[in-house]
Amino acid sequence: MIINHPLLGPRDSSEFYHLGDATLINRPDPDAADAAEQFYEYVYIRDDPAGEYRELWYHEQGDRSWLVVTRNTLTHEISSVELARDVARRQGK
Amino acid sequence: MPEYILTAEPPLGGYERHFEGTSLREHRELAIVAVSIPLGKDTAVSAALGEAYGATLPDHGVSVVSEDGATRILRFTADQIFLLFTHAKPDAAQVVSERLNGTGYTVDQTDNWVSLSLSGSLARPALERICAVNLRKDAFAIGRAERTVMEHLGAIIIRTGDDGFLLMSGSSSAESFLHALETSVKYVS
Structure with a gap:
């Protein structure tokens, strides 16, 4: 599988480490009244979609950047690759 | 009290070897x-x-x-x-x-890196076997530099000349990196 890195171009997936659901970027507020419930869902509850899925990939054997990769779990087709920090900044983090 | 004199030593002790006109040499300094x-x-x-x-x-x-x-x-x-x-x-x-x-x-x-120069006609065929980056001359021009993986080891590859590459990997696994390079060069020679 080839991942088209936004800065470095097409790179072999063997250079990457796969973490999982990109919603991990959205860490809950520890001061919220229902923080325990929110963290339970954040840590343990995952969707398992058959189709388009946004995942975090780490370019461990490369530039050490975190990426948000949109991949179809049925076909492995990758439709979008973004730097995770750009995604986070867009969300005001 | 005894006096000690510390001498800097590269991870592979200044390794140098030639294979059919292709040289593999460790940088000392x-x-x-x-x-x-x-x-x-x-x-x-x-x-x-x-x-x-x-x-x-x-x-x-x-x-x-x-x-x-x-x-x-x-x-x-x-x-x-x-x-x-x-x-x-x-x-x-x-x-x-x-x-x-x-x-x-x-x-x-x-001190965290071992640095080796591989140059000669066998350099590209040997590296193509173990390096995930596209090393074709038009795709990886002179001066290009990438951080990637060779065998299972993290590495840096820089094209320094027509058939010349500077390769770097972790000093703690320098022997393994050298083994991967030597083996690949032997297979294509």
Whole structure:
């Protein structure tokens, strides 16, 4: 599988480490009244979609950047690759 | 009290070997300094590089050589560059920090890496077997530099000439990296 890195171009997936659901970027507020419930869902509850899925990939054997990769779990087709920090900044983090 | 004299020794003891006109040689005194670029200070670091080295901040995956030819500047990621230069003393980071007027955060990485030059007609065929990066001459032009994986080891590859490459990997696994390179060169020779 080839991942088209936004800065470095097409790179072999063997250079990457796969973490999982990109919603991990959205860490809950520890001061919220229902923080325990929110963290339970954040840590343990995952969707398992058959189709388009946004995942975090780490370019461990490369530039050490975190990426948000949109991949179809049925076909492995990758439709979008973004730097995770750009995604986070867009969300005001 | 006994007096000790410490002598710097490269990870592979200054390895050098020739295979049918292709040479594999360890660098003895290559200093490696990482410069992290503070948030929003790209322009300041670039200006300091221009003043000190006559070079600009390179693009990702490209290396540039200083005006005097003594320093190679690599960039693999948005916020960090590597400077490579021959320097025998253990004060490389301080030297770079002073030349850049403290515009970036410097870390001496010299002892963390083993550096080998592979050059000759067997270099590309040997590296193609173990390196995930496309090394075709038109895809990986002279000066290109990438951080990637060879066998299972993290590595840096820089094309320094027509058939010449500078290869770097962790010093703690230098023997394994050398074994991977030697084995691959033997298979294509």
